[in-house]
Amino acid sequence: MSNFLVDPTKTFGICFNHKVASTSISEIFAELYNITNMIPENDFYRLQKYVNPKNFEEFIKLKKFTIVRHPIERLYSAYRDKIKKESDSYARKRFYLEQKRLGKSSNPSFEDFARFVLSQKYSEMDSHWRPYAYNCNPCQVDYDGILKLETLNQDWQWLQQQTNVSLPLKHLNKRKTGLIKS
Template identity: 35%
Template sequence: MNLIAVDKYKLLFCVIPKSGASSWKYLLMKLSSNSTEIKGGAHDPEVLNSHKITSMKKGDTVWDVAKRYKDYHKVISVRHPLDRIISAYRDKMLDHPERPMSRSPIKTMLKRRKSAKITIDDPRFANIPTWEEFVWFVTHTPARDPHWRKYYDLCHPCVIEYDSIAKMETLESDVEHVLDQIGAPAITIGHTNESKGKNLNKTSTDYLKDINTTGSMDVLWNHFSKDADIFGYSFSPENLKTICEIKDSEGRCC
């Protein structure tokens, strides 16, 4: 269960990694505890609990879950699925090659493929899969890691009737809307977890071009197309651009 509750404002938030989750958690901790600064990681349950954020767990009673579901304002935050998976690769593979996640189970899976060739010049990245190998892993193995699990598996948008859908593309205005809906004071959301590693000059289009000639692009898009359809995202194969289909009155993604 990926829901966290802010009882002070009767809000339920579904956590989707690489879709503004850290920024939202820091904002909600500030609101719930009236703190101006948050010490500790946004994903640490003890830190969340100390700032009056409740992580919903499988062991919670049906009454606890049902009451919050009925009475609370339910929020989900998303971004274009292709931008999200690119962000996951850059953050979890390139930015942190020292972490076990960068080597296993992905490295183990790739070793089973005769075509696996992990060749990044810097010796620190010797065990890091290439972008195309990462795409193969994500699209051909069961998704256990939440950083690349599908939205409908993590937050069940076809079952839970969310009151607000926030998007990374319009994060500031969407945060303003949610805070207004729950009667919380206006507060600016900060941006966290911005990539600091290699290839910062590469855009999403650059990454998609890298896999377009091998057929991996079609496989990747098909893998996440349901998430895209649910939240109004599309993809242009002609120019390899990620697109938002649902626009507000000012022509922005909404």
């Protein structure tokens, strides 16, 4: 339940996955709750404490949705955004410490990153590359819809029809990694 963002009317929830329109979804929920001070700072990590289901009874009444992305596209996006781009994120620090311990290059390849991810236990993985099954429990949660990033504009219109809530997608990062061919 901790990965679910719930609308203020307690009608629906979206299981949140990083690197899958997460900024767009976060912006929408911040606006729905009128806590837009997070938007300029891109400080959405605090959002979940405001918009999670409060209890199991609330959770089971929700229409439930999640959004997925091709797993290799998602992993490459995490590599590009969290490892290659200069930042002081915990994920990046942890990765580079492991690289140093292994005597690896300070300019890691995607293959190095993939090996690092595969060497981790799910419970230890950063949320930006942890598998959907661990974040959103699709075998235990009866989802009303699973939307795909690759078709999100159409899928989002369908979600709005299902929830009777107007939620415009403003910031959809259309940058593709180019790894997966249509």
